[in-house]
Amino acid sequence: MLSIVMKVSGLKKSLIRKKRKNESRFKYIMGLIHLWLGLLSSVVIIVVCLSGCIYAFKNQITDLLNKDKVFVKESKGEKMSAEYIQKKLNDEVKTLTSITIPVDKSRSYVVSYSQNSLDKAVYINPYSGKDLGTADVSMSRFFEVILDIHRNLMMGNVGRQINGVAVLMFCVLLFSGFVLWIPQKLKLLKQALTIKWSGKFQRLNYDLHNTLGFYTFLILFFMAVTGLYITYPWVKNMLIVSLGGDSISNISGVDSKEDSDAFDSIFNDMLSRQKEKSQLKEEKIVSLQEILDKSDKILPYNAVTTLELPNKENPRFVVTKINTDNWLGAMLPDEITFDKKGNFKSKELFSEKPLNKQFTSLAKPLHTGEILGLKSVILYFIVCLIGFSLPITGFIFWFHRFRKIKG
Structure with missing residues (x-):
């Protein structure tokens, strides 16, 4: 019985610590909020970040699975024209609907056509005109599951709301974490910006949480906000209005001469x-x-x-x-x-x-990192991996403190 009382007392002390000497009230409150929200949202944030890491390379993995179709041997000859492709399809009683022509000379054309009311997309060698076949979609189901986990925790609308609340908490965690990171003295800035790899486990764990959190703060916050843009209409509305657009509720109105x-x-x-x-x-x-x-x-x-x-x-x-x-x-x-x-x-x-329409048209690639191609996908992967680690290193730091208080 005494042991249980001591554990409860230790838990209470670890959750509501005393204000430190020379610590501002604002920073103290931020510390408590950071701890509480971190414990509440940690599991969901870990799942969301990990699934995001996996999903980041969807296009690259798909291309790798279809490398014999996506990539072709470069030739000194001219590429087949779109008209040639169209004529070739017409001869096969197929109707060309669209064609994608890459800049990279080692990539094939992506051609869509219809035949007998059925639509199909194939890869075509731009030098020989050979039909290389359709894409291997064997990994599609896997990525659909990963995306469902990332968006809804595989729990439908309930999971989406849980996810949304956790990501909202994560935004507050990032802000409060930045406040807590700010050194009280300028001479401590170098320490706050570096990781002491030679330090003991607890020191290394603290640095990994504190320093990596600082370096990834802005990108993680941006990823979280763009994710909320997809989840919550009110966030979408707020962002559109802040970027100079009309409120979603007012879009149907035609009041001004410009609108007219x-x-x-x-x-x-x-x-x-x-x-x-x-x-x-x-x-x-x-x-x-x-x-x-x-x-x-x-x-x-x-x-x-x-x-x-x-x-x-x-x-x-x-x-x-x-x-x-x-x-x-x-x-x-x-x-x-x-x-x-x-x-x-x-x-x-x-x-x-206008800026609001630019943002809405790029919301998805901005969130996934596809906006800059492979280099930004790799950057987002690393940042997302750090985001995955932050709840873990934060929990280890808190649990060590809890054990010391309990002991």
Whole structure:
């Protein structure tokens, strides 16, 4: 009985410690919040970060599984034109719906077509025109499970809410952790920025928690916020408004002249598309090469290019180029459309979008790290791995203190 009382007393002291000498009340409160929220959310944060680490390399693992299809031997000859691919499919009674042309000469084309009302996507060797087959999707189910764990803890909407609350706590933990990291004296700054690898286990564990937490604070916070953007409408609304957009609840209103002009533009575009759709079968379709040449004149840079052909839902050619011509090398989508005759209809440059629309269009790649390609995926993996370790090192630090108090 006495042993139980001592354990309870020790637990209470470890959860509500006394204010240290020269410690500000704010820092003391931050310390308590950091401890309590850390203990409450640790398991969920570990699961979310670990699943995020695994999911980060989904595209790279998929490419590796399909390396005999994704990658081809470079040839000195010219690549097959989109028109050649289209003619080849037509001869096989297949209708080309889209083609993705990579910049990397060692990668194959990704071609989508329809046949007998069935849609299919295959890899095609750009030098020989050989059909390399469809992607191996044997790992798809695995990544679906990992994604479900990451988003919902495999518990549906209940899991999503638990996950969301834990990530909200994590945001507070990151802020409170930063407050606790700030050295009281400038001479202690070097110690706070370095890990003493030669130190004893508890010192090393503290440094791993304290120092690595500081270095990854901003990226982890950004990852958490972009994750909350997907989970909670109110977070999405708050971010959109803070970036200069309209509140989601007010989007349906058309009050200002600017909104009215925008509505008129959208309405006129819709009427134009309907007219084009009605003439879809009547007009002679322009060559694909002409569309690509015109696209390169409007968007004069080399980039991964996807060309979508007119269909029943959309009577226009849609050309999307992934622009990486920026100081970070971020993959930013630019889109232009042409009617069936090859007349230019619209242009939507990422750089010309308002900040809120730029963010919404890139929310997912910003959260996953795909925005900069492999280099940012690797960075996010390392940061996420550190995020996975923080609850563990934090718990070890607290448990050691609890044992000392109990003892």
